[in-house]
Amino acid sequence: MVADAIVALIAPRPKRLLARLPMINLHDIRYIRLGSRDIEGATRYATSILGLQVAQQAGNPKHGKSVYFRSDARDHTLVYFDGDPRDHTVGFSVDSVAELDSAAANLDAERIPFTRGTQEQCEARRVEAFINFRDPTGNAIDLCVWPHHSGTRYFPTRDAGITGFSHIGLRTTDAKRDERFWTTVLSAKVSDRIGPAPLLRIDEVHHKIALFPSTFAGVQHINHQVAEVDDIMRSWYFLKEKGIRIVFGPGRHPTSGARFLYFEGPDGMVYEYSCGVRMVTDPEEMPRQFPFTAESFCMWGAKPDIPEFKT
Numbered sequence: 001m002v003a004d005a006i007v008a009l010i011a012p013r014p015k016r017l018l019a020r021l022p023m024i025n026l027h028d029i030r031y032i033r034l035g036s037r038d039i040e041g042a043t044r045y046a047t048s049i050l051g052l053q054v055a056q057q058a059g060n061p062k063h064g065k066s067v068y069f070r071s072d073a074r075d076h077t078l079v080y081f082d083g084d085p086r087d088h089t090v091g092f093s094v095d096s097v098a099e100l101d102s103a104a105a106n107l108d109a110e111r112i113p114f115t116r117g118t119q120e121q122c123e124a125r126r127v128e129a130f131i132n133f134r135d136p137t138g139n140a141i142d143l144c145v146w147p148h149h150s151g152t153r154y155f156p157t158r159d160a161g162i163t164g165f166s167h168i169g170l171r172t173t174d175a176k177r178d179e180r181f182w183t184t185v186l187s188a189k190v191s192d193r194i195g196p197a198p199l200l201r202i203d204e205v206h207h208k209i210a211l212f213p214s215t216f217a218g219v220q221h222i223n224h225q226v227a228e229v230d231d232i233m234r235s236w237y238f239l240k241e242k243g244i245r246i247v248f249g250p251g252r253h254p255t256s257g258a259r260f261l262y263f264e265g266p267d268g269m270v271y272e273y274s275c276g277v278r279m280v281t282d283p284e285e286m287p288r289q290f291p292f293t294a295e296s297f298c299m300w301g302a303k304p305d306i307p308e309f310k311t
């Protein structure tokens, strides 16, 4: 008996000891935080090129400067902070404090280390509470509750037609492993795949996250929705005139049906405008497999100049 008890104590716990815990239910993608060594340059780009609105500039001697940007009715959806340009964090909201506690229990059961945000960090993120962890590739993820909305209307710096921050491309060093993580530990569902790259939804929008094979962690592209195709074409001319490198498009994704334009931002970040993304209203809809070819990324014939999209 004693020997059995000792064996039970020292034996490794099964990987999913609490396998019946519900998945961590991601309510929405909320914000991106990006390090920058040139906050002034990043701010100039985010306002005069991308068309975002500065929500607030904050700073202290300990953490340096942060600039918060709005793209819709939310308090902010993008932050450039004084730090390493490879330091990226993606914020997702969950529905309640109870859901956040349950998410912490899930991560614990999965043996995934996480930290709880301090009061100072919560204030910096404009949230009530959050926990931070990394996916298997090493992408930093925040789960937050009660992120702030804004009482004032989004008033863009330039009329790019932006209606809101919508999705990200995220790097993965093992797409199958990370798809499993995002769809079993987290609540994402596969809408379609292009080669090994899954396009993942967390609500009816065709995708809010897409995992693209890479050799390192980080955000691969940041999408803002615009109102209509006219906005995409206006920006295409505008960006070319400003000398901004267009890296893909104008084009149309056969997966989501969205019309798109991808272009280069500070520190090599790729930004995207798109419109007309398909809603997946049938929860039983099966993902389609597209080959990893240029035609799977654009049905109009545009060729990507983005390493992660190239075959």
Ligand SMILES: [Fe+2]
Binding pocket: 167, 168, 169, 221, 223, 272
């Ligand atoms: Fe995209």
